Amino acid sequence: MFGLNARDTSLLIVVAILALCAPFILNPFPQGSAMAQFNAGYPDLMQRFVIFGIFAIGFNILFGLTGYLSFGHAAFLGVGSYSAVWMFKLLSMNVIPAILLSVIVAGLFALLIGYVSLRRSGIYFSILTLAFAQMSFALAYSVLTPITNGETGLQLSLNDPRILGVSQTADGSIPVTNLFGLEMRGTYQMDVGPWMFQFNAGYYLSALIMLIAFYLSIRIFRSPFGMMLRAVKSNQQRMNYTGLNARPYTLAAFVISGMYAGLAGGLLASMDPLAGAERMQWTASGEVVLMTILGGAGTLIGPILGAGFIKYFENIFSKINDTVLHQWFGFLPDGLEDFVVFIVHPFIGKGWHLTLGILFMLVVIFLPGGLVQGGQKIGKWLRGNKAGEDDASKASTKPAE
Amino acid sequence: MGILEVKNVNKRFGGLQALSDVNLSIAENTVHAIIGPNGAGKSTLLNCLVGKLIPDTGSVMFDGQSVLGRAPYEINQMGISRVFQTPEIFGDLTVLENMLIPCFAKRDGSFEMNALTSVTSQKDVLAKAEHMLEEMNMADKRHMHSASMSRGDKRRLEIGMCLSQEPRLLLLDEPTAGMARADTNNTIDLLKQIKSERDITIAIIEHDMHVVFSLAERITVLAQGTPLVEDTPDKIKGHPKVREAYLGESA
């Protein structure tokens, strides 16, 4: 279907179903229960899951296929956000032109940075991309203030010119982002007993775009172009002596992944119309590297898993505090309760980075193929248990022969 | 005029004169062997032909066009394919994918942005790659991870990849180095078969005299960066200078 083979089609369908049902899947715990803390099915976070999924899917086209590790992709995300906000300020609150401009501007910016950085490979390439991204960050923070509004960040105001639309609504507030009238913040809330499920327009638009982005990435992976990108990673020497010019291939991959980043940036701004320089900082670039490696670089689904995993940690673990811990461990004797809370304390709240760091190290050491490899191992182990029993029965019959 | 004309080529590495005044003419549709002791400059000469190294002075003409100043991929697109001393294949890819890549390069040139078609829909290229694998006797290994094959199989695959580009000149750098006798004989047979089935010029660097005398129609002996003699295999066998400089040593 859609030019995909059976396996890829079912993968796409599974991801589509998960994305569609996310408001249910991510909110398994009733409101007000102790476990409600772990619910992730609220619009803001769900939007982040899919938007950073797009960012990581694109990054994987560059890093997963060609092996070129960019440490500056957040620059394209930031450029995407700025472009989108400017579109809201100047043209219209409709998200479509904003998103289109984000992708185009990020693509052009990636063409420029990629053209220079791809003159080198390996660590030098990584450093060049990092340098460019930090330069962009610093510029956005200072010199480019007229465009980026510096430290404050770029926001909408009550007197934006907005050619196709109004500067203020009738009640004197800033208009909201929309898709041909459908407000991105619009949320339908469904209450089922103690459960609450939220269906947000912005989330569903982002999820739809993520599915399209994912579909395109599968097509790229299965195309002759994608095979050439893997050839670049595998043996550039052989590639050169096979009449192939690696440079345009890597540059095309770089620009494509930059456009994905721009798309993610544009969507972020469409959900919440502001853009700040910190979006371009090196930590943000590092995060997408972590997402891709954690999920499984070079695999189709890995980056989405990695993005979901990290965003979940960032938003859920960081909100657990000592009060919550005391509630959980309240059943323990007081001394023991304090002790357990003391032990767990460094790993939660602001300490979520520590937990994530440890998890990341464990994955890299034991599962170099990321969470996807973990899944495969579990699958094999489940099937292997059956096969193992067969082997055992064979072995036991052998001496009898 | 040969298909490949090397004139007055010099190459220095620091204080070492790796090639000094090399002149070489390789006639079209022949198998031309270049022999010589280790460090004679054979690989260096080959590197100067394919754009990996640029000679300090001299000229290298392929089919009347200079190869100097062109990138390796451009030289390859002119019709020169090269097999390396240690097999260079795409180790992360399957055997079939390895074969597909040169077939795409032959059809589409050095760069083609076909990102939205699937590999499996490219029937012409697939058929060609499958055919080439049959010819190399590797069809049963098509879904194998190429890095996990034996050295002999890697070499075979590499030769097949070069041939699928239909080169006019095939360069082989010690194709049997490190191979067992049986694999060496297989390689000799393979090269003989290749030569008998198509119009192709082969330049082969080789250490193993058995291979050289089984295949070569002309032999150039290189010693310390200079061609010593060039002649037919029979003449080379009896040449006193060669016996002294090379054959005596390897016997």
Ligand SMILES: Nc1ncnc2c1ncn2[C@@H]1O[C@H](COP(=O)(O)OP(=O)(O)O)[C@@H](O)[C@H]1O
């Ligand atoms: N890239 C290089 N840098 C410095 N010296 C080199 C380089 N390549 C080859 N040489 C030297 O040039 C000489 C010829 O080497 P090579 O062409 O590999 O010999 P052969 O292939 O005939 O054994 C050797 O002495 C070798 O050490």
Ligand SMILES: [Mg+2]
């Ligand atoms: Mg050599």
